[in-house]
Amino acid sequence: SYVLTQPPSVSVAAGQSASITCGGNNIGSKNVHWYQQKPGQAPVLVISYDSGRPSGIPERFTGSNSGNTATLTISRVEAGDEADYYCQVWDGSGVHHVVFGGGTKLTVL
Amino acid sequence: QIQLLQSGAEVRKPGASVRVSCKASGYSFGNRAITWVRQAPGRGLEWVGWVSGYTGNTNYAQNLQARLTLTTDTSTTTAYMDLRSLTSDDTAIYYCARGGSSGAEDLDYWGQGTLVIVSS
Numbered sequence: 001s002y003v004l005t006q007p008p009s010v011s012v013a014a015g016q017s018a019s020i021t022c023g024g025n026n027i028g029s030k031n032v033h034w035y036q037q038k039p040g041q042a043p044v045l046v047i048s049y050d051s052g053r054p055s056g057i058p059e060r061f062t063g064s065n066s067g068n069t070a071t072l073t074i075s076r077v078e079a080g081d082e083a084d085y086y087c088q089v090w091d092g093s094g095v096h097h098v099v100f101g102g103g104t105k106l107t108v109l
Numbered sequence: 110q111i112q113l114l115q116s117g118a119e120v121r122k123p124g125a126s127v128r129v130s131c132k133a134s135g136y137s138f139g140n141r142a143i144t145w146v147r148q149a150p151g152r153g154l155e156w157v158g159w160v161s162g163y164t165g166n167t168n169y170a171q172n173l174q175a176r177l178t179l180t181t182d183t184s185t186t187t188a189y190m191d192l193r194s195l196t197s198d199d200t201a202i203y204y205c206a207r208g209g210s211s212g213a214e215d216l217d218y219w220g221q222g223t224l225v226i227v228s229s
């Protein structure tokens with residue numbers, strides 16, 4: 001089955017940029033979606049189809065996807081960005097199903 | 110506005126069954142799938158399965174398909190998740206989320222989550 005690999009944690013100083021990676025075999029050929037989840041809350045879609053930003057998501061959130069790595073970049077990180085972030089793809093090969101990455105805890109210093 | 114409102118927390122004993130509901134409003138229910146995702150305490154997101162809002166077609170996670178049934182009631186725009194033969198490993202928050210027409214798209218609106226506790 002398809003596996004998505006994320007770093008367990010990323011730390012960044014407020015005002016700097018944070019990059020969260022999502023690795024998968026030829027992930028560049030798939031559509032990647034990113035979710036933000038704050039403690040005690042449901043996930044929120046922050047990036048869709050590699051780089052699309054849903055309504056209400058700040059421009060500071062950007063996404064890219066190529067080769068074996070998709071990346072979520074948060075510019076000018078704020079304290080309110082501290083959360084868990086998950087990448088997600090649709091694995092259409094073999095058994096068709098949704099796959100989530102293991103999640104990355106973003107800590108704002 | 111688009112909302113997904115889930116039923117309240119449930120406590121079950123091992124071996125029992127549970128039903129979680131997800132009432133959708135603010136959009137055309139039949140045009141979208143409902144995806145179910147669960148999250149065990151302190152763990153990441155795990156895809157459970159999805160059900161088409163119109164056709165009722167389903168797609169289940171392999172590790173759950175023997176115990177899982179996802180259905181919809183278009184008359185009440187409500188989706189249901191039935192999980193049988195519960196074990197402690199099923200203890201989790203269960204979320205419903207709105208997907209696209211096939212279940213393969215992004216999940217743009219989520220319910221508030223339903224905590225299911227399985228304990229003797």
